[in-house]
Structures are given as structure tokens and as C-alpha cells.
Amino acid sequence: MSAERAFVDSLKALASDPAARGLVDDCAVLEIGGETLVLTHDMLVEGVHVPMGADPADVAWKLVACNLSDLAAKGARPLGVLVGHMLGGDDARFAEGLGEVLSRYGVPLLGGDTVSGQAPRSWGLTAVGRATYRPVPSRAGAQPGDAVWITGPVGAAMIGFEGLRDRTGGDSTAYRRPAPRLAEGEALAPLASAMMDVSDGLLLDASRMAEASGVTFAIDSAAVPIAAPEARRADALRWGDDYELLATLPAGVEPPFEAWRIGEVLPQGEAPLLLDGEPPEGSLGYEHG
Amino acid sequence: MSAERAFVDSLKALASDPAARGLVDDCAVLEIGGETLVLTHDMLVEGVHVPMGADPADVAWKLVACNLSDLAAKGARPLGVLVGHMLGGDDARFAEGLGEVLSRYGVPLLGGDTVSGQAPRSWGLTAVGRATYRPVPSRAGAQPGDAVWITGPVGAAMIGFEGLRDRTGGDSTAYRRPAPRLAEGEALAPLASAMMDVSDGLLLDASRMAEASGVTFAIDSAAVPIAAPEARRADALRWGDDYELLATLPAGVEPPFEAWRIGEVLPQGEAPLLLDGEPPEGSLGYEHG
Structure with missing residues (x-):
């Protein structure tokens, strides 16, 4: 690094x-x-x-x-x-x-x-x-009071990768052939105050977006949709390669498609990211690389 | 290949x-x-x-x-x-x-x-x-009757490479730090019937341009400027990395800067390239790679 x-x-x-x-x-x-x-x-x-x-x-x-x-x-x-x-x-x-x-x-x-x-x-x-919309969304525009949204579950790529690695015969499509959320990105661009894709892990990317925006994100871990067993929730929040979109929207604005509200934007505190009220411990995701 | x-x-x-x-x-x-x-x-x-x-x-x-x-x-x-x-x-x-x-x-x-x-x-x-000019020049537009031009000498990169390889202490700048001919390209674009850069060797690239255009190029080897000893002329015509521009211009049209007229465009014959009247023998240049 x-x-x-x-x-x-x-x-x-x-x-x-x-x-x-x-x-x-x-x-x-x-x-x-x-x-x-x-x-x-x-x-x-x-x-x-x-x-x-x-x-x-x-x-x-x-x-x-x-x-x-x-x-x-x-x-x-x-x-x-x-x-x-x-x-x-x-x-x-x-x-x-x-x-x-x-x-x-x-x-x-x-x-x-x-x-x-x-x-x-x-x-x-x-x-x-x-x-398709200008100004082009950046990761630096999140404002205190905004809500934090994600377009779909995390963890599917992790499960797919592990299935390949361990030769379980499980479905590895999510890992091998990720789907970019192009339609969702176009729909969110006019609404979002900040947006990025979750390629390196939700917690790491959320932390980066908060830092770029000069705010703190408070994420509610139970609100994050995961495509993995509940016991793997902490891992799913840190694994990358899912390529869902992470976006902040002003309070009261909702995405025009199914999406998950996973937290809120606070004024900048000591840590860029709070998970269930505390700065998360250990690695937040995949450091490039 | x-x-x-x-x-x-x-x-x-x-x-x-x-x-x-x-x-x-x-x-x-x-x-x-x-x-x-x-x-x-x-x-x-x-x-x-x-x-x-x-x-x-x-x-x-x-x-x-x-x-x-x-x-x-x-x-x-x-x-x-x-x-x-x-x-x-x-x-x-x-x-x-x-x-x-x-x-x-x-x-x-x-x-x-x-x-x-x-x-x-x-x-x-x-x-x-x-x-800066449309239509954008391609390598496929050379017409019988056009003249073939080059913007500068070939062979400098070859000499530079050999100097590095043999540790002669000679100037290797032309090999290490080639200069793209941006100004020349802009000046030629409105005039040229076909244009490309000479990256893989003059004879090979001329042959490709002739094939793309469905014509034959007749190159006069003595007319090609070289930045190498005369004994290395045949090699200089086949070495790449010089990044001069090769262009065909209608008869009577001259580049608005110093350039060298090295041949003419003929109707398509049996070979795409004639060198001093004969198809050149052996390798024409650097095959990628």
C-alpha cells in the first residue's frame, strides 16, 4: 500500500x-x-x-x-x-x-x-x-442528514469465490461474472449526493466515501442485505467484488427501484465510519492490490 | 502471430x-x-x-x-x-x-x-x-498516382538500441524517448489520402498501408532518409520504434514542412510493396508481439 x-x-x-x-x-x-x-x-x-x-x-x-x-x-x-x-x-x-x-x-x-x-x-x-446527468456524481458529496443506500446484497461474490476455491460445486456466477448496475446508476445519478461502486468491500468503500465527503457514515449492520449465511455477515460486509452501488440520498428521497437503506450520514466525527455505533475493528475490506 | x-x-x-x-x-x-x-x-x-x-x-x-x-x-x-x-x-x-x-x-x-x-x-x-480534421485519416485511402512521404529519418531508434545493448555509450535517446509527430500529423491530416505511424518498420508498415488501401507502393530505397550508417540502410528500413509518420499525398501536394518523398502509389500489383522495383526479400519489420 x-x-x-x-x-x-x-x-x-x-x-x-x-x-x-x-x-x-x-x-x-x-x-x-x-x-x-x-x-x-x-x-x-x-x-x-x-x-x-x-x-x-x-x-x-x-x-x-x-x-x-x-x-x-x-x-x-x-x-x-x-x-x-x-x-x-x-x-x-x-x-x-x-x-x-x-x-x-x-x-x-x-x-x-x-x-x-x-x-x-x-x-x-x-x-x-x-x-446521463450532470454534474456527474462523485464520492465526495455526502451531506449530514442524508441516508445511505445500497442497491443489493453483499456477500454473493464471497460465497461464489469460496465455492470455487473449495470445489463445492456451488454457484460461483456472482464472483466470476459480476453484473454492473448500469440502470440503477442512471436512475440514482440525479438523486444521489454521492455515489460509488462497492468493489473492495462495503465497509472499506463506505469509509472512503465518508472520508472523501468529510462526514461520518453510521451503518446499521443488520440493515445491510447479505447473500450469505447470517453467520458470515461480518465477512460479507468486508468482502469485495459485488459491484453493488453505494449512494447517499437526501432524507425523504427514495430510489425509484428496490434498494436498501443501511445507515445515515452524520457530521464528521472521530472516525469516518461507525458500525452499529462503534468504529469497526480490523480490516474493512480489500486493500489494493 | x-x-x-x-x-x-x-x-x-x-x-x-x-x-x-x-x-x-x-x-x-x-x-x-x-x-x-x-x-x-x-x-x-x-x-x-x-x-x-x-x-x-x-x-x-x-x-x-x-x-x-x-x-x-x-x-x-x-x-x-x-x-x-x-x-x-x-x-x-x-x-x-x-x-x-x-x-x-x-x-x-x-x-x-x-x-x-x-x-x-x-x-x-x-x-x-x-x-482536428474530418474525415480522420486512415491507412486505407492511398490512391494510385499519390506520392509516398515520410516525416523524418528511420534508423535512429535502431542505433540507439544497439548502443544501449552494446554499452557503447552512444546516444540512445531516439530509442528510449521517441517523439510523436503531433504537429506534423495535424498539418498532414487535411492533405493526406492515407496516414499511419512507422512503429514496426518502414517496409512492414508501408506494406500494411498498401494492403489496406488495395494498392501497391513503390518505394525508392535511396530516397528514404536514414539516421544510421549507409551500410545499415537495409536494416534501418526494417527497424521499428522511430515513430515517423508515413503519408500518401495526391501528386503535386507537398507537406507544409520538411518531409521526404520516398515513392509512389501504383495500382494494385502482385505484391503490396516494391522496393527499387522488386518485392523486398525476408522480414519487412517487427511482427507483433
């Missing part, structure tokens, strides 16, 4: 505000021709973000989905993607998965690059979207 | 025309808000595109420069870049080189991603530009 932090700090020093925003806030925002473009770039590395030996079709799916999820958190509609693919293994299977996820979300493949390499391999993807 | 070709063919099958263009033609073109965006994504891999142990500042420079060169070939003015950086080694030095090249070309860093990984490391970069 310290290497990454130092590097990102160096990058931030390079970038002028608000251009630096992409390095803090997952997406870059670019005004052009009266439109607002949202751009995001994520890399996946074998053995870090996807298991060694993962089905290349699942790698392609996750590569696209995690970037589309970043667009979803901005209320942006995807215009296309550019893929960086390291050849080797089963490239045809990678192309198959890429075709599936792009077709599922109606996103064109605009271009990209193929390179030779060797394990552990890596892939990169840039997704470009058009903002 | 066959793995890459098959994969790229799979990708092309996924992509609708003209979206597939980016996979053939290095850049994607996206119309939005009355503007035309040009996007390109290139990856670099240690041991493949940059030497193992290369100065990370040079890696950052080359990563940006090779993508800006793709924009230059479209007459596009850079709006910003997103960088995918694999942590490890000297990240501060990478950030330093990134700062140098972005500052040199006045390009903002919009965002990106950092990931952990291990050698051989890889990096990705997406450059976004705004077309």
Missing part, C-alpha cells in the same frame, strides 16, 4: 485538478462538444485479481464488468471499450467471454491492443461512457 | 463496423457532441517492448509516446491519458518519466489504475484525442 500510495501521490502531483480526480475517484470526466465523457481504466492481474488458471471467458467478463461498474457509479451510459489483451492460454475463450459481456450490456468494442507475455498475465480495459 | 491473428479476427467478429476499425487501424474513432474523438490503447511488456531492467522513466515516456504517435497519425490533438501501472521496481522514477513526457507534450493525466504484479511487468495506456 505505501508504494501505491506514494505512486498515486506522485501521479496526483502531476495531474491538475480536476484532472487528478480519476486517480482518486476511479473515473475521469472530460467535457467535449457539450457532452460529458466519463472514462475509466482498470487492470486485472492473474493471481491478484483473478485466480491463476481462471477461465479466460470469466477474466474477460470481469475485466469489462468492473470497468462498466465504474461508469455505473457515475450514471454514465457506456459508449465502448478498448481492451489490452496479453496473448497466451486460450485466447479464443477470452474472445468468447468478451463477446458475451459486451453483448449482454450492448457495448461496442472500439479497439485495443494484443501483446505477447507470460504468466502471471495481465489485462487492461478502458471504458468510455456518456454522462 | 497466428494466435494473435486468430484472436484479433475473433475480436473483429465481435465488433461492428466501423467500431472494429480500432483493432485494424490502431485507433478508435467515436463521434460525440459534434466532435470526433480518437482513442488508442497500447500495452508495453518488459522483455518484449522494453528491455528488462529499463529505466522506469523511459518506460513511462515510451508508453505515452507510442500512444500519442497513434493520435498523431490521425491528426488528433491529445486531450489526456489514462495509465495502467504495475507497481514494483522504482515507481517514483516511473512517475517522474510520466511527468516529463506529459509536460513535454502538454497532455493531462486523466486517471488510471495501479496494480501489484511481478516481472515481467506490463503497462497500459489509453490516449484520448480530438480530431
